[in-house]
Structures are given as structure tokens and as C-alpha cells.
Amino acid sequence: MKEFLEPISEVIDLLGIAILVVAALKFFYQYLIFELRRFKGLECMQLMRNMRVEMGGYILLALEVLIISDVIHSAITHTLEDFYELGMLVLIRTMIGYFLGKEIKELKEEA
Numbered sequence: 349m350k351e352f353l354e355p356i357s358e359v360i361d362l363l364g365i366a367i368l369v370v371a372a373l374k375f376f377y378q379y380l381i382f383e384l385r386r387f388k389g390l391e392c393m394q395l396m397r398n399m400r401v402e403m404g405g406y407i408l409l410a411l412e413v414l415i416i417s418d419v420i421h422s423a424i425t426h427t428l429e430d431f432y433e434l435g436m437l438v439l440i441r442t443m444i445g446y447f448l449g450k451e452i453k454e455l456k457e458e459a
Contacts (some may be wrong), residue, residue, distance in 0.1 A: 350424050357420040364413035372404030375399060397455050404452040411441045 378399045385392040415438055422434040 351434075353420055353424050357417050357424070360413060360417040360420065364410045364417065367406055367410040367413060371410070373404055374406075375403045378402075386411050397458060401452050404448050408445050408448055408452075411445050415441055 378395075382392055382395050382399065385395065418434050418437050422430045
């Protein structure tokens with residue numbers, strides 16, 4: 349079973365990382381557009397809020413995907429240390445997700 353699930357966990361890790369890389373590239377591209385508009389003197393703070401909301405969504409998605417990978421990895425190894433590590437990772441990622449989700453909600457309400 350371990351030989352089957354370990355590669356799946358690694359693929360899921362790569363998927364989470366790919367989501368973050370795509371998000372960063374997309375955010376950087378949108379940021380360049382934002383700066384060009386700002387340089388021209390155009391009002392663009394709504395664009396920045398939209399960019400932050402979109403980036404937050406990508407980060408939340410990536411965190412959820414990475415948690416899935418951590419759960420699979422811990423189920424494979426069955427060591428107490430791995431379960432403690434999983435608990436801490438899930439706690440930290442859940443807290444980040446909660447506060448990021450809260451910030452995204454506030455940004456949407458500002459719009």
C-alpha cells in the first residue's frame with residue numbers, strides 16, 4: 349500500500365506547489381498592470397483588492413491540497429512523530445486559512 353500511496357502524495361504535493369507558482373506568476377503579471385495604471389494616474393485600488401482576493405483564493409486552495417498530501421503521508425508512515433507533525437501542520441494551515449478567509453471576506457465587502 350505504501351508503494352502506491354507515496355507517489356500519489358508526492359503528486360499532490362507538486363499540485364499544491366504548482367497552484368502557488370501559477371498564482372504567483374498571475375499576481376506578478378497583474379501587479380505590473382496595476383503599477384502601469386497607477387503610473388498613468390488612473391484610479392486602480394479596486395484592481396488591487398481584486399488581485400488580493402484572487403491570490404488569497406489560490407493560497408487557500410493550495411493549503412487544502414497540501415493538507416491532503418500531509419494526511420496521506422502520515423497515514424503511510426504511522427509514526428507518532430508524524431501524527432504530531434500532521435497535527436501541527438493542519439493547525440497552522442487551518443489558522444492561516446481562517447485568517448486569510450476572513451481578510452478575503454473583508455476585501456470583498458469593501459468592494
